[in-house]
Amino acid sequence: MLSKNTVKRIVASILLPTLAVTAAELPVREVILFKHGVGFFSRSGEVKAGETVRLDFKASDMNDVLKSLTVEEKGGGKVTGLRYDASEPLGQKLAEFPFKIGDGFALSAVLDQMKGARIELKYGSDTVTGHIVSGREATGISADKPTREQLVLLLDAGEVRMFDLSAMGGIKFLDPLLQRQFSEYLRALSQSRSKEKRSLYVDSTGTTSRNLTANYMTPSPVWKSSYRLVFTQNEPTLEGWAIVDNTTDEDWNNVRLAVVSGRPISFISRLYEPRYRQRQVAELAEERTVGPVVYESAMQTAATAAPPPAMMPKRASGGTAGGVIGGLSGGRSARLLAAESAMADAIEASESTVAVNTQGRELGELFEYRFSTPITVKKSESAMLPFLQQKLNSRKILIYQESQGANPMNAAEVSNSTGKALDGGPITVYDSGIYAGEALMETLKANDKRLISYAVDLGTRVTTNIDSSRSNVRQVSAKRGIVTTRYALQESKVYTIRNVDAKAKTLIIEHPLRPGYKLTSALKPNDTTTNAYRFEVKLAPSANEKFTVQEENLYDESTAVSSLTPDAILSFIAGRAISDAGRRQLEQIANRKRDSADAENQARTSEGEMNELIRDQDRLRQNIGSLRNITGQEEQVQRYSRQLAAQETQIATMRDQIKDQRKRKQTIDKEIQVLVEKLEF
Numbered sequence: 298m299l300s301k302n303t304v305k306r307i308v309a310s311i312l313l314p315t316l317a318v319t320a321a322e323l324p325v326r327e328v329i330l331f332k333h334g335v336g337f338f339s340r341s342g343e344v345k346a347g348e349t350v351r352l353d354f355k356a357s358d359m360n361d362v363l364k365s366l367t368v369e370e371k372g373g374g375k376v377t378g379l380r381y382d383a384s385e386p387l388g389q390k391l392a393e394f395p396f397k398i399g400d401g402f403a404l405s406a407v408l409d410q411m412k413g414a415r416i417e418l419k420y421g422s423d424t425v426t427g428h429i430v431s432g433r434e435a436t437g438i439s440a441d442k443p444t445r446e447q448l449v450l451l452l453d454a455g456e457v458r459m460f461d462l463s464a465m466g467g468i469k470f471l472d473p474l475l476q477r478q479f480s481e482y483l484r485a486l487s488q489s490r491s492k493e494k495r496s497l498y499v500d501s502t503g504t505t506s507r508n509l510t511a512n513y514m515t516p517s518p519v520w521k522s523s524y525r526l527v528f529t530q531n532e533p534t535l536e537g538w539a540i541v542d543n544t545t546d547e548d549w550n551n552v553r554l555a556v557v558s559g560r561p562i563s564f565i566s567r568l569y570e571p572r573y574r575q576r577q578v579a580e581l582a583e584e585r586t587v588g589p590v591v592y593e594s595a596m597q598t599a600a601t602a603a604p605p606p607a608m609m610p611k612r613a614s615g616g617t618a619g620g621v622i623g624g625l626s627g628g629r630s631a632r633l634l635a636a637e638s639a640m641a642d643a644i645e646a647s648e649s650t651v652a653v654n655t656q657g658r659e660l661g662e663l664f665e666y667r668f669s670t671p672i673t674v675k676k677s678e679s680a681m682l683p684f685l686q687q688k689l690n691s692r693k694i695l696i697y698q699e700s701q702g703a704n705p706m707n708a709a710e711v712s713n714s715t716g717k718a719l720d721g722g723p724i725t726v727y728d729s730g731i732y733a734g735e736a737l738m739e740t741l742k743a744n745d746k747r748l749i750s751y752a753v754d755l756g757t758r759v760t761t762n763i764d765s766s767r768s769n770v771r772q773v774s775a776k777r778g779i780v781t782t783r784y785a786l787q788e789s790k791v792y793t794i795r796n797v798d799a800k801a802k803t804l805i806i807e808h809p810l811r812p813g814y815k816l817t818s819a820l821k822p823n824d825t826t827t828n829a830y831r832f833e834v835k836l837a838p839s840a841n842e843k844f845t846v847q848e849e850n851l852y853d854e855s856t857a858v859s860s861l862t863p864d865a866i867l868s869f870i871a872g873r874a875i876s877d878a879g880r881r882q883l884e885q886i887a888n889r890k891r892d893s894a895d896a897e898n899q900a901r902t903s904e905g906e907m908n909e910l911i912r913d914q915d916r917l918r919q920n921i922g923s924l925r926n927i928t929g930q931e932e933q934v935q936r937y938s939r940q941l942a943a944q945e946t947q948i949a950t951m952r953d954q955i956k957d958q959r960k961r962k963q964t965i966d967k968e969i970q971v972l973v974e975k976l977e978f
Contacts (some may be wrong), residue, residue, distance in 0.1 A: 327553040336517030341510040350499040359569035365514040372507025381497040403434035405446040419467040427452040518542040522722030528720035537685030551671035559663035664718035670884035758797035778973035802836040810875040879978030893965040900958035
């Protein structure tokens with residue numbers, strides 16, 4: 298086998314003829330960070346005449362780059378095309394080459410695949426040219442004679458000679474195509490080892506130097522907001538800090554930096570990976586071979602065959618910070634923690650002495666904080682930059698929610714009077730020069746307000762008691778036979794509040810907003826959210842207070858009049874406040890239902906009597922049949938016969954009566970149906 302140095306020397310000699318293409322690189326000039334996982338990057342720089350620009354990206358960034366890249370040239374040139382490293386699978390890419398270099402392949406085995414290729418071998422000062430016949434490994438006979446790699450050539454002079462590859466100083470393919478293929482093969486192998494890096498090349502025309510700018514979006518960590526709310530003797534102050542992370546592979550040196558509040562829509566579209574479609578294989582009929590045909594057996598003959606079937610902002614105050622001055626920069630290390638501690642000490646005295654140097658502006662539904670001086674953040678480091686320090690309207694209050702226990706929370710009502718959009722984030726509260734607690738705040742638009750709570754107030758306790766009254770009938774209505782009764786369930790909730798501190802307080806009670814309930818209290822809420830009413834209660838020092846919230850729940854019950862008996866209808870009328878017109882309609886229906894019931898009862902009574910006669914007739918017929926064979930019973934037989942005939946006449950009459958009674962009931966039922974359908978009040 299060849300030594301590593303020998304192989305490197307030989308491979309280097311193969312690649313020397315391949316010209317390395319240099320490309321200009323554009324430094325990052327501007328970075329804009331958003332809240333939805335992407336960042337905007339702008340690169341620009343001078344490009345010489347005929348020079349290609351190279352941009353390097355992570356492989357995972359390519360989809361967003363291809364979706365968002367824009368290129369602009371100033372100076373007379375025109376962009377003629379963009380090229381980038383393809384994402385073709387390595388195996389598929391290498392399969393296109395007429396040779397293969399596998400793991401552990403000997404050089405002789407590689408050259409053996411290129412039989413017939415014309416090459417040049419260097420032995421010291423001698424040069425030999427010829428065509429490759431074969432390459433092989435010669436196994437040594439003994440341990441002192443190791444395996445050797447040999448190459449057999451047909452020299453230009455016609456002589457076939459065997460060469461020891463370990464003695465060669467270099468190899469050169471004399472076929473330019475083969476030389477290029479070999480170089481491309483090795484380049485593909487090299488790129489496959491660098492899976493995270495991809496290059497994009499910008500080709501352009503122009504005979505003079507010009508300035509080129511490339512803008513694009515790539516996945517980036519979201520920037521984070523962190524606030525300090527400082528209560529002092531004067532108006533409260535809010536400080537805002539932006540935490541940004543440079544996770545790219547290069548430094549941000551003196552870049553224009555901006556952070557944007559808001560969440561525009563962004564998504565991943567698979568543009569980088571090649572897409573393949575499985576195509577059908579089509580052949581001409583004459584190109585297909587003829588195979589045997591298997592026919593199904595017949596199940597029916599022509600004679601027996603059956604016929605075929607027929608679910609959110611404005612400007613910031615200025616300062617003089619430059620670069621990262623006035624901010625904190627570091628790789629999430631002790632430097633950031635030390636700065637936080639020093640800043641907390643400053644707050645205990647008064648406000649932080651930070652230099653805020655940002656410009657704020659609305660961008661449609663978004664809001665941008667742009668740092669006025671360039672910022673530097675090294676790669677794999679983070680920075681903490683002040684973007685806000687401003688007085689604002691805020692007052693200290695208490696907030697009570699029953700679900701959080703008997704004690705309300707120390708809180709603040711923050712009104713955004715800064716004229717800017719405040720991005721959501723954590724807030725550390727300082728009161729009277731000391732740490733008071735922490736809170737979270739959602740994004741707050743200009744002129745909007747939020748409540749934040751940061752500690753439990755142990756000097757106030759609240760208990761509740763619910764008093765529900767009976768349901769009262771509010772309204773009765775009817776339409777097309779359905780009577781609807783509206784009930785009102787009245788409920789009172791009493792909040793008993795005990796302030797044990799010797800100072801006055803303002804308490805905000807959050808009373809749950811329940812579907813179907815509405816307020817009936819004379820005192821209206823100060824605010825209403827999607828889930829609660831907010832009532833403001835003033836608490837005197839060391840005093841008890843009671844606050845009552847009254848509500849009612851209106852609900853309906855519906856009854857089909859057709860399913861009620863006459864007595865049930867009359868009982869329904871007696872227990873409800875119904876209009877006179879409605880009462881008359883229901884009484885009429887009840888009366889006709891009673892008539893229908895009477896007709897039904899009469900028919901059933903008549904049927905019972907008739908059935909009794911029919912049973913008596915059966916008895917008479919049995920007697921007649923028994924007496925006919927007994928001498929001297931002729932008169933009794935005749936008496937039974939006359940009685941049987943009379944009953945037949947009576948049964949016929951009763952049948953007519955039952956028929957009339959059934960017909961009368963049907964008529965009444967139709968009248969009831971009409972009355973029910975017309976029922977409306």
